[in-house]
Amino acid sequence: MKHIYLSFSFLFLFTISSFAQLMPPAELQSYYSGVNFNNTGMDLFDDLATKTISKHTNFLSYGEAREVLKIIDLMPSSSSHVLLIYGFSNDTCTTNSSNDNDHRTRDKDDFGGGATCEWNREHTYPKSLGNPNLGTSGPGSDVHHLRASDVQRNGSRGSKRFSSGSGISGDSNGGWYPGDEWKGDVARMMMYMYLRYGNRCLPVNVGNGSINNIDSNMIQLFLDWNAEDPVSPYETVRNNYLGNASNFNAQGNRNPFIDNPYLATLIWGGTASQNTWGDTPVDTEAPTNPTDLVASNSTDNSIDLNWTASTDNIGVSTYDIYIDNNYAFSSNNTSTTASGLSANTNYCFTIKAKDASGNTSGFSNEACELTTDNGTIGEGSDCLAETFENLDTSIGSYQDVSWTGDDGGSWSATKARTDQTISDAAITIDVRGNNGGSLTLPTVSGGIGSLTLTTQRKYSGSTGDLDLYVNGDLIAGIPFGTDPITTTISNINIEGNITVVISGEDGGRVAIDDLSYTCYSPLSLEEFNLDTIKLHPNPVESNLTIDLKSNVNTNIEIFDILGKRVYKNIINKTSNINLQTLKTGIYIVKISQNNSTITKKLVKQ
Known part of the structure; x- marks a missing residue:
């Protein structure tokens, strides 16, 4: 938390001085x-968990936790107002609130569960997302994750997972x-709850984001937030109070990530993140080389890649994927799909690992694979396929929902919920x-030949049809009923950039699953004479x-x-194209004459 300055005379606030790297200050050496x-x-995670958990000697009741919040959540300049996490939901509460550098507060005695201008205990780790439910004792009453919160603001957050965003608090990217x-x-x-209660409080259950390479239970989102928003004096005062067993209803244990965020x-x-126990060490150690790279499952325009993770003294942040010795893209995981490739073309892949300090490993082994050649006349291979497995399936009320699809595209829905299933999400x-x-x-450039999806009406209602729109034009109806119905709409046959929307006004609540559509190009490869067109030099540095x-x-x-178009022009004789501004990498050149087309691979040096 930023910009909060405290002057609690009754709480002990130590000053952290410069110590040797990763040596706790004298006040904390006994604890650690x-x-x-x-x-x-x-x-290190296991060591902190086993060596510091035993210091948690006072297990508070839910009622006792409320009284402790009246002490440790007081605002900096008042002994009568608590500071509200997330801020207000209603600015009309000015008669019993106070401002301190725009940090909203509430009178500490206005505790309740229903009134507009009351505050209550916010479980920052929602009880229902625990495994099992955290309840209101043990982890459910651990004050390290309980905060004073405006009643209505707390209700708005509900049990939504934390998601990326900016500015003030609120709904964002399908979460909070x-x-x-x-x-x-x-x-x-969230890091403390995971350390303290293990698999009962997993970060992946409470936040949306990419999975950490070191620990599949952690998400990168919390690591980014930990670095971007440094520890405030307010957090330190809370931590000191709860860790001092002589204080009123203190727990006797600390949050180590507040003591030193660099531990994360x-x-x-x-x-x-900042190393508050000394200078942050300069990391010069490169990750080990990725191993066991395998290229498989080729289509006309994609190849799957899988490899064994690298190791690093701090941790691998990304993997850089090279195609034919040229950098192509990056991945946070040890599997990915190279897409936008040309049919009937051999591609050779290598991988490098990179850590947060920019140290880079050597290359992995090389893995080569040939794309298929099933043709591009009419309906071709899948341009898009979606299983909806990336959805946050906890949304039980109708609202705007957005998420990243299986193919990496941006999906959105209005008046939608995610807690219903057909075969799965x-x-x-x-x-x-x-x-x-x-x-x-998502908008794609490959055209659309046919579309397939499964629908099912939920709750009460009649049978009916959804409407399929492509580029704003109504194409067809998609039936739905009591039982799952899988429908394929053939011969849509629209080329170029397309936008697909499915909507309706037909009296139902309709679940949609397993949606896919094929690419479409009316141009025939067989009619084009490859020998009549030459591209040179290839690889190219500037002029093609x-x-x-x-x-x-x-x-x-x-x-x-x-698949992003970076150049377009019409020529009718031999021409030179200046490509000096293009980044180094692999490109696809699409050449069309009359009713024919070809594609060629181009390497930019």
């Missing part, structure tokens, strides 16, 4: 005795953003009456020559490896 700070990764000033506090509280970096890697839209809900698919050997108007398009 036995912890081996030469460890990193999960060894705690606000710029609270995100670091939240991250360190040592355990999980990621963005380096599904998106459910409410299409009852006018202005019904809708599902919007396209030799047509004819005067036919020819459309030239160049796409990067992810």
